[in-house]
Amino acid sequence: MHRFLFSISLILAALSTHGYAAETSSLLQPCDKKKFKTIVDYEDRALCGKLSVPEAEGINDRMIDLNVVMLPATTRVVVEDPLVLLAGGPGQAAVSLGAGWAQRFENLRKNRNILLVDQRGTGQSNSLSCELELAPTLDDIGVSGSIEDVIAAQVNALKQCLEGLDADPQHYHSLAAAEDLERVRQQLALPAMNLFGISYGTRMALVYTRLYPDSVRSLLLDAVAPTDMIIPLRVGTDADLAFQQIMAECEAQESCRKAFPDLPTLLRDAESRLAERKSLNLIHPLTGEREAVTLDPRIINRLLRGAMYSRDLRQLIPLALSEAAAGRWQTLVAIGDLISPDYEDDATMSIGMMASVLCSEDMTRVSNDVQGIYFNNALTELLDAVCPIWPSTPVTEDYFQPVKTAHPTLLMSGTLDPITPPNYAEAALSHLSGAKHLVVAGGAHGVSHLGCLPELIDTFLETLAVQDLDVSCVEEILPKPFFLGYAGPFSPQKETTAHD
Missing domain, CATH: 3.40.50.1820 (Alpha/Beta hydrolase fold, catalytic domain)
Structure with missing residues (x-):
């Protein structure tokens, strides 16, 4: 997986x-x-x-x-x-x-x-x-x-x-x-x-x-x-600059600003929460099967950077961070599968x-x-x-x-x-x-x-x-x-x- x-x-x-x-x-x-x-x-x-x-x-x-x-x-x-x-x-x-x-x-x-x-x-x-x-x-x-x-x-x-x-x-x-x-x-x-x-x-x-x-x-x-x-x-x-653009865009959109008022804090909270967990029980977004995985909290950093390559996937970043900060990881993992290359x-x-x-x-x-x-x-x-x-x-x-x-x-x-x-x-x-x-x-x-x-x-x-x-x-x-x-x-x- x-x-x-x-x-x-x-x-x-x-x-x-x-x-x-x-x-x-x-x-x-x-x-x-x-x-x-x-x-x-x-x-x-x-x-x-x-x-x-x-x-x-x-x-x-x-x-x-x-x-x-x-x-x-x-x-x-x-x-x-x-x-x-x-x-x-x-x-x-x-x-x-x-x-x-x-x-x-x-x-x-x-x-x-x-x-x-x-x-x-x-x-x-x-x-x-x-x-x-x-x-x-x-x-x-x-x-x-x-x-x-x-x-x-x-x-x-x-x-x-x-x-x-x-x-x-x-x-x-x-x-x-x-x-x-x-x-x-x-x-x-x-x-x-x-x-x-x-x-x-x-x-x-x-x-x-x-x-x-x-x-x-x-x-x-x-x-x-x-x-x-x-x-x-x-x-x-360069990834920092792209993330700061997301922050600025979200701040400029009233509905986004109200839903996700502090993206940097959401990022830090998501990383901290993942660091505290020993494993995650996730549903594979393609097979639908549950699997237990252990992830380095720094993988969030890599996933977000990969998502920012796509003008479509970057739409999901504020939501994915909000979900992850609350302990719900499926959106972030789904992004990872979407940016996975074909081997x-x-x-x-x-x-x-x-x-x-x-x-x-x-x-x-x-x-x-x-x-x-x-x-x-x-x-x-x-x-x-x-x-x-x-x-x-x-x-x-x-x-x-x-x-x-x-x-x-x-x-x-x-x-x-x-x-x-x-x-x-x-x-x-x-x-x-x-x-x-x-x-x-x-x-x-x-x-x-x-x-x-x-x-x-x-x-x-x-x-x-x-x-x-x-x-x-x-x-x-x-x-x-x-x-x-x-x-x-x-x-x-x-x-x-x-x-x-």
Whole structure:
């Protein structure tokens, strides 16, 4: 039960008029439904292939296979430049996310092919997910013992995984992944591409653009994490800001203010009450079965931070805190199950790849934790334990310089984002002379699918005239009201008055 606890501690702790033809490259062939069921169920014309690339050219002789998928355009008139999804994490696999992502952006597929490449170390590109070694912790460590016990178990599992890996993890960083993507582009004889990065994928887009500027037509950057942002450093303080926004919004809404007048006290009371309990008897929100679990009180901190990633789940936070402070935990546990990732097939977050990237890059610049008032730094806490045992090679100092480019770029941020708030995109904007930054007041982590943004993205890709976009519609995407009870966000008294 409750695999979310494990995942939170890890993670918290995108052609010519005849279209792309498969015969232009022996790399891509019709996808095998047994191996790519989700993709083929979504698009039965999808093309799949593997490209063998050096793991570390000039350093070792190992070759690794990159998993490549092309989703063809849905109309017969197809432009040459594809749209490339660069997944987040770090550790997510683009191919496993591809079908769900493409469904949200069907308008972008009308005349443009979608290229999906599992970044090295993820999905079916020589994965470093270590899922077999970590699997025993999913149902045990995740629901019992302290956070320290969880981290120790994960570190031991990663040590075991290292012994059996057919890989040298120190070569699975962003620079190597950018070189891989360029090899794919060259193999498929593609022109300059449109890069669509989400979260960590925005960094990949910027790194690739710096290395291969002639291979880029445009950039779409959603939830921006530029190279000069040290991802683990301000996990706690950025979450604090997002929680303070919830406090301010609730205070500004009369019904919320009356129902939940002191959210910080509710948080502290919930943590204290959980610390006093030795176990909880909970109903699993999916199976309906009762189970006894022992939880570290700090898990509340992780759950709330995870919920703030979603503009829908954050609606439940005041209610969940109020219930937990009164000893009723089911709402909080249900939130945890809702934010739990899917661990089936290749959708598993590659924890080894995450470690390879962050230990080689960001963690080389983290000298101490920056803790928040309400939220501690869960990611640094985990990486402080993992990086000493995980092989990594520090990137050079110039890697962290801001990427400067004149490529047409559309940056998108959610005001409510607890991990990549708008200030990071704003800092990147000063070095992007052909860019525009859209800030969505009602958006959290990832906003490109909200409201009118898919249509704005479509217009941008067609014209590249980013400064001419009419973005007034973005102002209509506002925060959702908070739930006051299980019936929803509306006051029962107001509902009665309205009916009268």
